[in-house]
Amino acid sequence: MRITTWNVNSVRQRLEHLLAFLKEAEPDVLCLQEIKTQDDSFPRLEIEAAGYHVVTHGQKTFNGVAILSKARLEDVRTGLPGDPSDEQARYLEGMVPLGAGMVRVGCIYLPNGNPVGTEKYPYKLGWMERLAAHAAALLKLEEPLVLAGDYNVIPEPGDCHDPAAWAQDALFLPQTRAKFRELLNLGLTDAVRATTNAEKLYTFWDYQAGAWQKNNGIRIDHLLLSAQATDRLIGTTIHKHVRGWEKPSDHVPVSVDLRAEPVR
């Protein structure tokens, strides 16, 4: 089965691209970030007509996540646990059938954290702390788990075109990268890095300064897999060509393909 993550930067602006991508890549599950709309304005009918069930956790103007799935989603959770006062719509999860069992999919829109020096950066670190706590709880279930989304983290220098240019940025500060490693050290696998050691693999190119034309990108959209999911991992795809479409999102979709049953 194919599970994909994509920060669409407004689902209403990107509806044509979204429908074209569903047809082209045929993901079984598609996690969307930055839908930038409330639940009642989400283009649900158009997506259901394409053969997908829809769950949303929307918000006016900013943020907002959704999961599209060919199978009906079960055990849906809205919002990241750990801070009832957090009103930003950045987390959604559900379960779908995989082989004889199920796979749990979390859709993540991790805070950007810039500018560093404002309250935005501690919010990011706190959110990462809560995500680690939730991931640890899910990992105890010992089931196939895919935490997919826009992590707003450049894990390693090789994941950006110009590390020096990002040195002071919330996406690449040592403390940010350390928190991301803590997540991996719980027992999660970065699916793209598990399947390729290729260089210059990016998932985001800024709209400004000809970043796309110069391939001045960063790899910040990730799919982190539990051991039970990694045992089923066939391959990954960064759908880079989507960035070349007319009026694109600044992020491209990233997919993992999983076997129905683990290799043993």
Added chain:
DNA sequence: ATGTCGCATTCCATGCGA
């Protein structure tokens, strides 16, 4: 190159977030 998008309101211009 303080360079581009998308959203919302102060609504055809500006501020915010990314």
